[in-house]
Every structure is written in structure tokens, then in C-alpha cells.
Amino acid sequence: SFELTQPPSVSVSPGQTASITCSGGKLGDKYVSWYQQRPGQSPVVVIYQDTKRPSGIPERFSGSNSGNTATLTISGTQAVDEADYYCQAWDNSTAVFGGGTKLTVL
Amino acid sequence: EVQLVESGGGLVQPGGSLRLSCEASGFTFSSYSMNWVRQAPGKGLEWVSFISSGSGTIYYAASVKGRFTISRDNVKNSLYLQMNSLSDEDTAVYYCARDYSRGVDHWGQGTLVTVFS
Numbered sequence: 099s100f101e102l103t104q105p106p107s108v109s110v111s112p113g114q115t116a117s118i119t120c121s122g123g124k125l126g127d128k129y130v131s132w133y134q135q136r137p138g139q140s141p142v143v144v145i146y147q148d149t150k151r152p153s154g155i156p157e158r159f160s161g162s163n164s165g166n167t168a169t170l171t172i173s174g175t176q177a178v179d180e181a182d183y184y185c186q187a188w189d190n191s192t193a194v195f196g197g198g199t200k201l202t203v204l
Numbered sequence: 205e206v207q208l209v210e211s212g213g214g215l216v217q218p219g220g221s222l223r224l225s226c227e228a229s230g231f232t233f234s235s236y237s238m239n240w241v242r243q244a245p246g247k248g249l250e251w252v253s254f255i256s257s258g259s260g261t262i263y264y265a266a267s268v269k270g271r272f273t274i275s276r277d278n279v280k281n282s283l284y285l286q287m288n289s290l291s292d293e294d295t296a297v298y299y300c301a302r303d304y305s306r307g308v309d310h311w312g313q314g315t316l317v318t319v320f321s
Binding site for chain 1: 239241248249250251254263265266299304305306307308309311312313314
């Protein structure tokens with residue numbers, strides 16, 4: 099079955115760039131979405147269709163997808179960005195989420 | 205403003221049933237596909253089921269196929285999830301989620317389902 103693999107945790111210093119990867123077979127052939135989830139809150143989409151940013155999402159969030167890996171990049175990371183991040187894609191008739199990455203800003 | 209409000213969660217014994225509802229507002233419900241996504245305590249997100257705008261296409265995760273049934277009422281602007289033969293592994297917060305461009309663009313606040321023996 100199709101799986102998406104994310105690193106369990108990523109650490110970044112304030113103001114630096116954070117990169118969170120999501121790997122899956124031929125992932126570049128699929129659309130990837132990214133979700134941010136702060137503790138006790140519902141997820142929020144930050145990137146959809148690989149690279150598109152919904153209105154209201156800061157420009158520091160960007161996405162890419164090629165080959166077997168999609169990447170969420172947060173430039174100039176802020177303390178408010180500390181959260182869990184999930185990638186997601188469809189494989190035929192099944193939606194799949196990555197295991198999630200805890201982003202720590204320290 | 206798009207709003208998705210889930211209800212129907214609660215405590216249920218193994219083998220029991222529960223029906224979740226999601227009331228949608230702030231958009232043309234009948235034009236959008238919808239999903240149910242769940243999250244077990246302290247765990248990640250798990251997709252559960254999808255239903256197209258007109259109910260013509262329905263998908264389920266392997267873990268719930270044959271036990272859960274998704275449906276919708278476009279007149280009442282509501283999405284449902286009938287859950288039967290519940291087990292401990294179904295304990296989770298269940299989110300109603302609007303489908304958009306092969307992803308989800310709006311999520312409800314979630315409703316907690318606890319299966320206990």
C-alpha cells in the first residue's frame with residue numbers, strides 16, 4: 099500500500115529556514131497538500147497542489163514536489179510556526195497522510 | 205465564513221454503533237466533496253472516508269470498510285458517518301473536512317469518539 103514518510107521531528111532556530119520532507123513512491127506524479135496543526139487545534143492547510151498557498155497563509159510557507167519527495171519550506175521561521183506538520187496525497191481511491199513532523203523552534 | 209460543526213461523538217462499548225453528523229454552512233455544500241478524517245489520542249491524522257458532491261463516488265479506508273458508512277443530505281447541508289462494530293482502535297477525534305483540489309481546505313473542530321470496555 100502507498101505510504102508517505104516524514105521525519106518525526108525537525109528543529110530550527112528563529113529566523114532560519116526549516117525544511118520538512120515527505121517521501122513516497124512516484125510522489126511527484128501526485129498532488130501534495132501540507133497541514134499545520136497546533137496543540138489542541140484542528141489542522142489548517144498551508145500548501146495545496148504542491149506549491150499553492152491559501153489566502154491568509156504567510157509567504158514564508160512554500161512547497162515543492164518532484165521525484166519521490168515533496169518538501170515544505172518555511173523561510174524566516176517564527177516561534178508561532180512551532181506545530182505538527184502533515185503531508186497528504188491521494189493514491190487511486192485512498193487519501194494518505196504522512197506520519198507527521200513536529201517542528202520545534204528554538 | 206465556512207463552518208463545519210461535528211456532533212454525535214461520545215462513549216460507546218466495543219461492538220457498539222454511533223452516528224456522527226457534520227452541519228455545514230457558509231458555502232454551497234452540494235458543490236463540494238467531503239471527507240471524514242480521524243486522529244487517535246496523541247497520534248497522527250488518518251483519512252477515513254470520502255463522498256463526492258452528489259454521493260455518486262464513495263471511498264473508505266481499509267481499516268473501516270464494511271463497518272462505516274458515509275452519507276450526505278444536500279438539502280440539510282449535512283454529512284454523516286454511521287459507525288458500526290466499533291473497537292478500541294476507533295477511539296479518536298473525528299473531523300469533518302471539505303475536499304478541495306485533492307486535499308482539504310476546511311476542517312471542523314472535531315468530535316471525540318471513545319470506545320471503552
